Amino acid sequence: EVQLVESGGGLVQPGGSLRLSCAASGFTFSSYSINWVRQAPGKGLEWVSFINTSGGSISYADSVKGRFTTSRDNAKSSLYLQMNSLRAEDTAVYYCMRVRSGGYLDYWGQGTLVTVSS
């Protein structure tokens, strides 16, 4: 069974940092690109970042570029999102999901909540 499990969320002050993890199982992690997508409370979905199979191609939404860094460890079947200089508007549930050819997202984790507040 394909599973993606996010962790690392919590309460952080504005300007602070947080590192999210996404643990994958049930499929060959190294064969798939992975996305981070977030959803602010009561709002829609916002794409955050993309990383390809090797980690050699990474892209970010303009809203997080320069502050967030995505990486992966294929040996550990894990994905990471380092979030720096956090702002109140970064408050959201963060999901990781598997990317298929054609750019659709076929498996999603349950998400981890990040709250940026003083």
Added chain:
Amino acid sequence: EIVLTQSPGTLSLSPGERATLSCRASQSVSSSNLAWYQQKPGQAPRLLMYGASSRATGIPDRFSGSGSGTDFTLSISRLEPEDFAVYYCQQYGSSPPRFTFGPGTKVDIK
């Protein structure tokens, strides 16, 4: 940057009725790169359709997708109680990889 617009914002229907949801792109999108998702309260989104018209695994055939270019449609032929949810369209651009979601259409019980 491609912007997706979904209409209506809210669709109020009764079980058994047909739902028609629209997704319009600000510029032409490859049908291969257009997907639809369903999200229920407190849950992660679930893939419904990919390639504009292909149903994901386990999705019942009352769901169908169509469209090309800038106009895409998700149809639900006969609404079941479990279909009342928010629906998002999403497109993918490859150079560099970027993903855009529409704002969503909420289908609620009339």
